[in-house]
Amino acid sequence: MTRITFQLHDGTQRTVDVDPDTTLMRAAVDNDVPGINGECNGCATCATCKVQVAESWFDRLPGIDEIEESLLDDAAPRTRLSCQIAITPDLDGLTVAVPISQYA
Amino acid sequence: MNFITTMQPVPDHVPAELVRNYPFVLGNITSGNPYDRMVHDVHRFAPPVFYAMDAYPGGSPAWVVRRFADLRAIYADDTHFTVKGFAPFAMMIGESWGNVPAEADAPLHDQYRALLNPLFTPAALKKLEAKVTSVAEGLVAKFRDEPAIDFRAAFAVPFPVSIVLDLLGLPLERMDEFMAWEHMLLHDLNMEHLQTATRNVVGLFRDVMKERRVHPGEDLVSFALNARIGDRHLTDDEVVGFCFNLFIGGLDTVTTNLCWQFRHLGNDLELQRTLRANPALIPDAIQEMLRFYSPASTFRTCIKQIEIGGVTIKPGDKVLMATLLGSNDPEQFDHPEEFRIDRRPTHLAFGSGIHHCLGHHLARRELTVAMNTILRELPEFRYDSSVEVLTDLGGVIQPRAVPLLLAAAAGSKGASR
Ligand code: HEM
Ligand code: HEM
C-alpha cells in the first residue's frame, strides 16, 4: 500500500491508501476524490487530471514525455497529469494539490 | 434520402434476439425532445450491447453499445478497434487526406496531438477570451430588441463559425459561404451536395494554404504549414485534413450544445435566475448540460475479435459510439434524467481515450462566454413551446430551431443592466 494525500482547493485533505498497478488519476477517481475528472481515462489527451505536486516530491516522480508536456504548456509550475504517474512503493507519502477546476 | 440502402442479412455471429431498433439513426427526426425520454428508453429496454440494422450512415448495420464503462473501454482500445475510415469525406471526392488527427491511429496520432495540444490548452485559449466575448456581444446586439428570435439562427450557428474563421485567419465576410457549406456537409443527405461541399471546403483550404505559404500569419493554417513532425514538415494532405477536422469538429457540435443549453434555460426559469444571481455557477451548469445533452455519435471498426458484455464482435463490424448513451447510463449516473447543477460529472460528451476531443477547452470556453454574455446582456427569456420544432437525429442531435421569447421588447421586466 502506498499512502497518497490530496489537498483539495477547499482547504481539506484526503488521504488514501493505494495498491500498486494503478495510476495517481485512477486512485483519485476510484476513491471519489473531487476535482479530478479523468475524461480520457488515462490516455493523456484530455488534461482533466492535473495535480500540482509538492516541491519536495516533484523531482522524484517519473519523467514527463512529449505528449504530457504538450498538454501542460503554460500550466502552473509543478503541474503533472496524474494519469501519467504510476503508483509505486517509493511514492509512499506523496502529497499533491487538486486545482479548483480542470477547465480553467 | 439519396444514400443507396440495401437491406443486408443478419450475419451468423449476431444472435437474432440482439437485433433491435435504434431510434437515433441518421435521417430520423423527432418532434419531441429526445433527451426527455427517448435516450432513457434505450437504457430501459435494450440489452447492454445490441445490433441495429441501419445504425451506420447509408443504412448498414452497426453494434450499439449503451454502457458508459463499455464505451470508455472501446475508446481506449486501439488493439481491437480502429477509427480509420469513419469519415469518408476524402474518399468521397477521390482524395487521400484523412481527417488529422481524428482518423489517425497511434503512434502517428500521438505525434499529431503533441503538435496540436499546445494550441488548445486553457492558457492558450485565455488569449482568445476578449475576442470571443466581443463576437458574442455583437450577435446579441443584433437581436436584443426583438420580441422573439430563433436562437439557433441568430446566435448558435454564427457564433462558433466566427471563431473558427478567426482561428483559420479567414475574413468574416465569408461567413455566409462557410455556413452554407457546413450545412451541406453535416445536414444534407444528398451525396452530390456532400461532394460539392467537401470539394468547396477543401478547395478553400488549398487556396488559403497557397496564400499563407507566401504571407504567413498568426493563424492555424500558417501554424500547420510551419509545423514539424520529427524532422519533416506536414504534407499538404495532412494540413488539409487538420483544417477539415477543425471545420467539422468545431462548428456543429458547439452549435448543437448552445441550442440545447438555451432551450433548457428558456424552460427552466428557476435555473436561469440562479445563474443570473450567481454566474460563478455557470461552469458547473455547463458541465452538467454537456452530460445531459451529449450530442455526438461516431464509429469504430473492429479489427480483432473481442467480447463485450457477453457479445462477440468480429473484425469488420462497425460499433456506434453514442456519447448520448454513455452520458445517460443509469449504471454510471444516479437518475441521469435529472438535471443536477452540483453533479460535476465526468461524462462522455467529448469522447474518451486517445481521440478525446482536442477542442474541448475551446468548446467549453465558447459555451461559458456565450452563457455569461447572454445572461448579462438579456433579461429573462422563455422557450416558446407553442412552436413545433423538429430535431434531427444521427451524428449530431440538433433541433432545427430554438424559438425564444425575449422580455426586452415587452419592456415589462426592465433592463437588468
Ligand atoms: C467532433 C465531433 C463531431 C461531430 C459531432 C460530428 C458531426 C457529424 C454530423 C452532424 C454528421 C452528419 C450526421 C447528421 O447529418 O446528423 C456527421 C457525419 C459524419 N461525421 Fe462527424 N462530426 C464530428 C467529428 C467528426 C470527426 C472528427 C470525424 C472524422 C474525422 C467525423 C466523421 C463523420 C462521419 C464518418 C460521418 C458520416 C458521414 C457519412 O458516412 O455520410 N465526424 N458527423
Ligand atoms: C461542445 C462541442 C464539442 C463536442 C460535443 C465535441 C465532441 C467530440 C467527440 C465526441 C470527439 C471524439 C470522436 C471519437 O473519438 O470518435 C471529438 C473529437 C475531436 N474534436 Fe470535438 N467536440 C466539440 C468541440 C470541438 C471543437 C470546438 C473543436 C475544434 C478544435 C473540436 C475538435 C475535435 C477534434 C480535432 C477531434 C479529434 C481528436 C482526435 O482524434 O484526436 N471539437 N469531439
Ligand code: FES
Ligand atoms: S486522464 Fe486524461 S490526461 Fe489524464
